[in-house]
Amino acid sequence: MAAQVKGEKPHDLNCLTIAELEKHAELRMNKQTRDYYNEGADSGSTLRENTTAYGKYRIRPRVLRDISLIDSSVSIWGACNSVPIGVAPTAMQCLAHPDGEIATAKACKEAGIAMGLSSFATSTIEDVASNIDGHPLIFQLYLFEEREHSRKLIQRAKKAGYKAIFLTVDTPMLGRRNMEIRNQFKLPKPYKLANFAEDSGSSASETVMDGSTPKSEQGEEKKSNGTKGYHDGKRRQAPTGPVSFHTHAPNPTLSWERDIGWLKEQCSPEMEVWVKGIATAEDAHLAVHHGVDGIVVSNHGGRQLNGTLATLDALPDVVEAARGKIPVHVDGGIRHGTDVFKALALGADFVWVGRPVLWGLAYKGQEGVELCLRLLSDEFRLCMGLAGTVKVEDITKEYLVKIDKSGFTSRL
DSSP states (O other): OOOSOOOOOOOOTTOOSHHHHHHHHHHHSOHHHHHHHHOOSTTOHHHHHHHHGGGGEEEOOOOSOOOSSOBOOEEETTEEESSSEEEOOOSOGGGTOTTHHHHHHHHHHHHTOOEEEOTTOSSOHHHHHHHHTTSOEEEEEOOOSSHHHHHHHHHHHHHHTOOEEEEEOSOSSOOOOHHHHHHTOOOOTTOOOGGGGGGOOHHHHTOOTTSOOOBOTTSOBOOOSOBOOEEOSSSEEOOBSSOOHHHHSOOTTOOIIIIIHHHHHHHTTTSEEEEEEEOSHHHHHHHHHTTOSEEEEOOGGGTSSTTSOOHHHHHHHHHHHHTTSSOEEEESOOOSHHHHHHHHHTTOSEEEEOHHHHHHHHHHHHHHHHHHHHHHHHHHHHHHHHHTOSBGGGOOGGGEEEEOTTSOEEEO
């Protein structure tokens, strides 16, 4: 692995932190987009706790160690990742910037960082792959009730060279996002859900995200071609019509026994199968039992069940349950390089970053995403050195203490 960091780029003096990046992005996104990207479910308490959970821990730095050569890289899916950070799959990135996922892919290529692509991206599986030039890509999948829709996506991702499928498992129903409902959020023209363009007409691309029917400028309801799934009392009726987020993404029929085996058959041998949305030791045990290749501890950015554990708080139990048999990644709430260090110290093998990348995209497109990744990477390397570590595998729970409600510290 490469131990040397590329020549440093000059600072953006208008934006030296992720917090400043968020403020710049707020000025550049319209209200619908800003609310859609930044909102959590219900009161947003889980969204906030994803971030504040990192404040419960303090780093125990070691000194008088030779840190003159720091190697922050890790190996992931056979490639060298410059830092143990990936860009999480987030939907509809063209809302933040016209270049959308293509700009993000180019920034990931430049930074040497893995990228995840959402099923509901505004750029195609193939176009994103062609712009990251072989660096690891994963595809976030909603396993639809009509499996043929998902099978087509899997085959396209496999052909395009994606390394893994991240199956989203925390959306059997959609969480209540009140600003989406109030804003009557819809994907504006000319953007469409790129990976379903062949069967998503204009009405499908304009579907209101909470599932209600869009209205015309005259206040009349527009005709929709898609319907949600439902249970008629005897059997489950699957969603119909063109694929849209509100009709097809929620799948209350998902199960370990039926779906994981089918998904592994579809992905084998080219792509691994991971489950994204694990938050308990019990489900981590089941993930290992059913032979998945990895776990992502996630609560969907606080957008699903409000009041659930922050991902950092859920992480230690999941790591213990996995017992090193499969890798454990985590997302949610990471806003500084020291957060990355803390997640690794608590047992994560890798972290994924979502909203800060969208803020970077809104700020300056590809350049803004590169800035976001550079800020987090530089902060992480600085934290490694000042904590007395020179390799990622050196980062263990011995470098952390936890702060209780009274302000006292305890060793982990």
